Amino acid sequence: MPLTNNTLNYTLHLADNALILGQRNGEWCAHGPILEQDIAITNITLDLIGQARNFYQNAAACLHESGDPTASEDSLAYLRTEREFKNLLICELPNGDWAQTILRQFFFSTFQLLLFEKMKHSNNEPLVAIAEKSIKETQYHVKWSSEWVIRLGDGTTESHSRITKAVDTLWMYTGEFFIPASYEMIDVASLKNEWMNKVKEVFDEATLTLPENVFMQTGGKNGAHTEHMGFILSELQYLQRVFPGAEW
Amino acid sequence: MNIQIRKFYYGDIPEETAGGPITNVSSDEKAWPLWEVFIRSKQGLDHKHVGSLHAADASMAIENARDVYTRRQEGVSIWVVESKFIHASDPADAESLYEPAADKIYRHPTFYDLPDAVKHM
Numbered sequence: 001m002p003l004t005n006n007t008l009n010y011t012l013h014l015a016d017n018a019l020i021l022g023q024r025n026g027e028w029c030a031h032g033p034i035l036e037q038d039i040a041i042t043n044i045t046l047d048l049i050g051q052a053r054n055f056y057q058n059a060a061a062c063l064h065e066s067g068d069p070t071a072s073e074d075s076l077a078y079l080r081t082e083r084e085f086k087n088l089l090i091c092e093l094p095n096g097d098w099a100q101t102i103l104r105q106f107f108f109s110t111f112q113l114l115l116f117e118k119m120k121h122s123n124n125e126p127l128v129a130i131a132e133k134s135i136k137e138t139q140y141h142v143k144w145s146s147e148w149v150i151r152l153g154d155g156t157t158e159s160h161s162r163i164t165k166a167v168d169t170l171w172m173y174t175g176e177f178f179i180p181a182s183y184e185m186i187d188v189a190s191l192k193n194e195w196m197n198k199v200k201e202v203f204d205e206a207t208l209t210l211p212e213n214v215f216m217q218t219g220g221k222n223g224a225h226t227e228h229m230g231f232i233l234s235e236l237q238y239l240q241r242v243f244p245g246a247e248w
Numbered sequence: 249m250n251i252q253i254r255k256f257y258y259g260d261i262p263e264e265t266a267g268g269p270i271t272n273v274s275s276d277e278k279a280w281p282l283w284e285v286f287i288r289s290k291q292g293l294d295h296k297h298v299g300s301l302h303a304a305d306a307s308m309a310i311e312n313a314r315d316v317y318t319r320r321q322e323g324v325s326i327w328v329v330e331s332k333f334i335h336a337s338d339p340a341d342a343e344s345l346y347e348p349a350a351d352k353i354y355r356h357p358t359f360y361d362l363p364d365a366v367k368h369m
Contacts, residue, residue: 034280034302035301035302035316036301036302036303036312036315036316037312039315039316039319040311040312040315043315043319143311144311147307147308147311151304151308
């Protein structure tokens with residue numbers, strides 16, 4: 001397949017989303033509210049890191065074809081700078097409390113599922129294959145996170161106030177899902193209605209209200225990140241930066 | 249409401265240590281109930297007890313079991329049952345319940361000599 005810059009950038013965008021959210025969720029490892037949920041969130045983390053690897057390997061293969069033999073999944077994850085990362089802002093936000101982490105996962109996984117279902121019917125073979133594999137994982141992420149949103153929203157006064165606060169914090173980062181970047185090969189704007197319907201359905205059951213007229217943050221897709229991004233990368237990339245080429 | 253949970257242990261554990269301490273769990277506490285998990289490793293086999301976990305309700309118990317007990321492809325089907333609904337025999341009764349069977353070897357089919365004429369047994 002001929003390499004276009006769009007294919008490469010789009011693959012990196014998908015990889016960065018999965019890697020950065022995986023890195024964030026990984027911070028819960030050994031800190032989950034109970035053992036069972038600690039394992040649940042880290043399982044999801046591993047699914048995301050697995051997806052990131054698939055996308056990075058595909059991106060590296062694209063780069064090989066275009067004459068860059070040094071590119072690898074590791075070099076793409078560990079040796080790019082903040083402005084080169086194209087992940088959505090919502091992926092890099094701090095975890096906050098359990099409610100905020102759950103809600104972010106619900107927003108993101110619901111979007112990712114719609115995206116992968118569309119990608120499955122695209123004409124880019126490697127992306128079709130990755131989408132097919134990832135859909136099964138993502139269906140579970142949506143199920144797990146939506147049940148938690150309902151549980152917290154329709155739970156105690158404390159859990160309701162926490163998830164409400166999470167909605168206030170995160171909503172302004174949901175608009176970016178549907179504002180296409182120049183390199184995007186899938187029409188993300190067309191996913192918005194279905195995403196809103198799913199979120200509304202879960203919010204209704206969780207006795208939560210959809211915010212209205214919120215200014216939406218953007219920039220991540222084109223490398224303009226929040227102040228949190230540098231800290232994630234310094235932790236993620238430290239080892240390869242200090243000991244280049246270090247291996248297990 | 250107070251729920252009294254007593255966990256019993258079986259097998260190689262000596263009798264004096266069998267039967268865990270009685271813990272009183274008040275429903276005011278934030279603890280979730282305990283569930284026993286049964287996994288079927290493949291089609292056609294029985295569900296086997298694999299362990300227990302905490303969960304707020306049955307669907308959460310199944311998801312927790314999926315995450316805790318099937319992450320290395322251990323199973324194709326999960327049953328969960330709240331631990332308080334399991335009734336167990338008392339280890340103190342073990343002598344009267346199980347030992348009388350020890351000298352009744354005629355209950356095993358191998359005790360009987362089959363006539364040569366009987367085929368396919």
